[in-house]
Amino acid sequence: MPALPTLNPPIRTLLGPGPSDIHPRVLAAMARPTVGHLDPYYLQLMDKLQSGLREIFRTKNRMTFAVSGTGSAGMEATVVNLIEPGDSMVVCVNGVFGGRMCDVAERAGAKVTKIERPWGEVFTAAEIKNAVAAAKPKVVGIVMAETSTGASQPIEEISKVVHDGRAMLLVDTVTSLGGMPVEVDAWNIDAVYSGTQKCLSCPPGLAPVSFNDRAMAVIKNRKTKVQSWYLDVSMLASYWGSDRVYHHTAPINMSYGLYEAVSIILEEGLDACFVRHDLNHRAFKAGVAALGMKYAAQEGHQLPMLNAVRVPDGVDEAKIRSDLLNRFGIEIGAGLGAFKGKVWRIGLMGYGARPANVYLLLSALEQLLAEQGHKFDHGASIAAAGEVYASA
Numbered sequence: 001m002p003a004l005p006t007l008n009p010p011i012r013t014l015l016g017p018g019p020s021d022i023h024p025r026v027l028a029a030m031a032r033p034t035v036g037h038l039d040p041y042y043l044q045l046m047d048k049l050q051s052g053l054r055e056i057f058r059t060k061n062r063m064t065f066a067v068s069g070t071g072s073a074g075m076e077a078t079v080v081n082l083i084e085p086g087d088s089m090v091v092c093v094n095g096v097f098g099g100r101m102c103d104v105a106e107r108a109g110a111k112v113t114k115i116e117r118p119w120g121e122v123f124t125a126a127e128i129k130n131a132v133a134a135a136k137p138k139v140v141g142i143v144m145a146e147t148s149t150g151a152s153q154p155i156e157e158i159s160k161v162v163h164d165g166r167a168m169l170l171v172d173t174v175t176s177l178g179g180m181p182v183e184v185d186a187w188n189i190d191a192v193y194s195g196t197q198k199c200l201s202c203p204p205g206l207a208p209v210s211f212n213d214r215a216m217a218v219i220k221n222r223k224t225k226v227q228s229w230y231l232d233v234s235m236l237a238s239y240w241g242s243d244r245v246y247h248h249t250a251p252i253n254m255s256y257g258l259y260e261a262v263s264i265i266l267e268e269g270l271d272a273c274f275v276r277h278d279l280n281h282r283a284f285k286a287g288v289a290a291l292g293m294k295y296a297a298q299e300g301h302q303l304p305m306l307n308a309v310r311v312p313d314g315v316d317e318a319k320i321r322s323d324l325l326n327r328f329g330i331e332i333g334a335g336l337g338a339f340k341g342k343v344w345r346i347g348l349m350g351y352g353a354r355p356a357n358v359y360l361l362l363s364a365l366e367q368l369l370a371e372q373g374h375k376f377d378h379g380a381s382i383a384a385a386g387e388v389y390a391s392a
């Protein structure tokens, strides 16, 4: 049999909704020698990884670990453990990922009450309070950073109304974790999940999750077995806890990658990391405004790491994306669902959130928009971004 063609992936600058550019130190860490998953070296690495994840989630939750799978596996793991068939769950939908959570919850047997906001908008605490009063759910699920719309959902106030209504709060932080404050303990979040491929700058493959003691008590008192063997957190607790009972073989080298990714963030400092995301977002946004373009998400609720920008009239959005990729090696994302063909999704996530990428993308966009006859002052976007950096 002939050999396969040589593996030679192109070098890209990943400025879409994920995966984001991987930090070179993370790639190097992943190439270190694989040890057994019960090797003493790996066991102590798991311990350290868990403490690092607790810092990033800002929690003391014992049950904080990485699910083997991408962000969606984290969603599934939190939902199937909290929900038993027939349980009521309220899911807040203002984009693709809230919609996915409904599907996962229904498959787990939940009676789902879906509440909706138009794409790009966010929920008020009052809306959620009413939904909780009407449905009396066991769990309320919400996406903090809706990657399909670029909208940032405030969580703290919502947590209060959810708990006043005696429900548990489940939060998707796949895109927010590592790019903006996620305060699991201070906000009283019962279960939370994330993913490695957005602001953690690690390849897709693991899903950091955390369950507080209230959630673990509910899981312990379940009447039915968790629908998924692979994602059953009480079994995973014996592997990630002190017993170290074999459950499944953890993806060792992915854990090295996540370990390094978490170390890099903690070296920079979480708060400094948030400031960096915010600064690069503001510089990019100033550049976008100078090109006469607008953001798709509600003003005051725009994510720093995911910039959903409306495509100007008369511009062929798909051609801009393919030209960016083919001529400049830059990937940005297309709009999904209600935003299909209408917005670009531009990620400035983790290692990707830096001035070089902001200038690179703005100048490439200027070139391509000018070719399509879009009118703006040439060089204005670069100058506008520069002013934001200069005044920081």
Ligand SMILES: *Cc1c(COP(=O)(O)O)cnc(C)c1O
Binding pocket: 018, 070, 071, 072, 073, 075, 097, 143, 145, 146, 147, 172, 173, 174, 175, 195, 197, 204
């Ligand atoms: C990317 C994403 C997911 C899904 O993560 P995968 O790694 O693609 O499985 C879930 N929720 C949000 C908000 C996301 O951005």
